[in-house]
Amino acid sequence: MLQISRRADYAVRIMLELGLHESDEPLSAVELTAYAEVSKAFLHKIVGDLVKAGLVVTYKGPAGGIVLAQPPAEISMLDVLAAVDGPVCLNTCLLRPNECPRDALCPAHLFWGRLQSIVMGELAKATLDKLITQARALKEGREWPANNVSYVLEKSR
Amino acid sequence: MLQISRRADYAVRIMLELGLHESDEPLSAVELTAYAEVSKAFLHKIVGDLVKAGLVVTYKGPAGGIVLAQPPAEISMLDVLAAVDGPVCLNTCLLRPNECPRDALCPAHLFWGRLQSIVMGELAKATLDKLITQARALKEGREWPANNVSYVLEKSR
DNA sequence: CAGTAGTTGACTAAATCACTCAACAAAGGA
DNA sequence: TCCTTTGTTGAGTGATTTAGTCAACTACTG
Numbered sequence: 001m002l003q004i005s006r007r008a009d010y011a012v013r014i015m016l017e018l019g020l021h022e023s024d025e026p027l028s029a030v031e032l033t034a035y036a037e038v039s040k041a042f043l044h045k046i047v048g049d050l051v052k053a054g055l056v057v058t059y060k061g062p063a064g065g066i067v068l069a070q071p072p073a074e075i076s077m078l079d080v081l082a083a084v085d086g087p088v089c090l091n092t093c094l095l096r097p098n099e100c101p102r103d104a105l106c107p108a109h110l111f112w113g114r115l116q117s118i119v120m121g122e123l124a125k126a127t128l129d130k131l132i133t134q135a136r137a138l139k140e141g142r143e144w145p146a147n148n149v150s151y152v153l154e155k156s157r
Numbered sequence: 158m159l160q161i162s163r164r165a166d167y168a169v170r171i172m173l174e175l176g177l178h179e180s181d182e183p184l185s186a187v188e189l190t191a192y193a194e195v196s197k198a199f200l201h202k203i204v205g206d207l208v209k210a211g212l213v214v215t216y217k218g219p220a221g222g223i224v225l226a227q228p229p230a231e232i233s234m235l236d237v238l239a240a241v242d243g244p245v246c247l248n249t250c251l252l253r254p255n256e257c258p259r260d261a262l263c264p265a266h267l268f269w270g271r272l273q274s275i276v277m278g279e280l281a282k283a284t285l286d287k288l289i290t291q292a293r294a295l296k297e298g299r300e301w302p303a304n305n306v307s308y309v310l311e312k313s314r
Numbered sequence: 315c316a317g318t319a320g321t322t323g324a325c326t327a328a329a330t331c332a333c334t335c336a337a338c339a340a341a342g343g344a
Numbered sequence: 345t346c347c348t349t350t351g352t353t354g355a356g357t358g359a360t361t362t363a364g365t366c367a368a369c370t371a372c373t374g
Contacts, residue, residue, distance in 0.1 A: 001242060001243045001244065001245070001246055002159070002160075002161055002238070002242060002245050002246070002247070002276075003159075003246055003247060003248065003249070004159055004247055004248055004269075006249075009248055009249070009265070012265045012268075013265055016264065016265060077268065081159070085158055085159060086158045087158065088158070088159050089158055089159070089160055090159070090160060090161055091160065091161055091166055092160070092163070092166070107173065107288050107289075107291045107292040107295060108166070108169045108170055108173060108288070110291065111169075111234065111283055111288060112161070115276070115279055115280070115283075118275065118276075118279055119159075119272070119275075119276060122272055122275055123272070126268055126272075131264045131265070131268060132264075134264045134267065135264040138264060
């Protein structure tokens, strides 16, 4: 169905909440589970992936918790997705360049490649600081241009 | 991993080959399997979906086979994907508007929605006749601008 | 050293995917 | 009317993935 995984959804929520967290103290997993609506055990799985990707750091012991490892402006949704979902790869034939025997002769191949570069570009442009700004605006009740975007599921014919 | 299904890949190949088929006679499933590199039984499954979606029509009996049901200019990759893979829905919370309780308050939701509309737009723009033109150009050995697009999988840091 | 908090590996139930198989239905020619 | 050719369909299957859970563990702090 061309869908991101639940892990990726949770990961974005987690990163966003960490970015919105003002204090210098780490945010505990317990607080995060409440916001992200995910079980503690599963949250730790996801956080583990984010740690491996260098997106967050964690502290053990009392007053421990989770903190962003980089400034929000340097973290993109592409990083987050790659950390928990693996690389964006619209079609198996795009996994490695020149691996598919059809390759350059296959117009479908070219199409998937082009679409993939567009998706990856959008994901890379979407940095955490932009989402944070947007989140703050939403909280204050301000309108946001992106609100007007319509994503139609059924085809209009 | 954010990937289309094998079915969708095959479906695009099938549609493309049908579009490239010059004659008015239907193309038989046997010929299609050779091109799309898919078993006859599985091909029929996929063709069945395409028939239901009104994208192709089939004829039984000797000299039977498969034909496009619409002019290539009116068939987009979005149609093909929807026929075999179901709707494009990047995140479960986008399945139906206003169903997700987080909805307008959730900046992640807005982000996924925006990305989805971009993806769907690109899929809708990619009509079969464009792919056919491109395929003919590739066969003739002409260069095609889209060839130069790079889709990077690893993040360059 | 007791309590808090994150870490890890093993496990699992359910779903999905990518098919196959086999019986069937329709069309057309001899 | 058969017979052959071709498409149709539903049931089934093995492999893989997903979305978790559980429990034992490690590390830090006071």
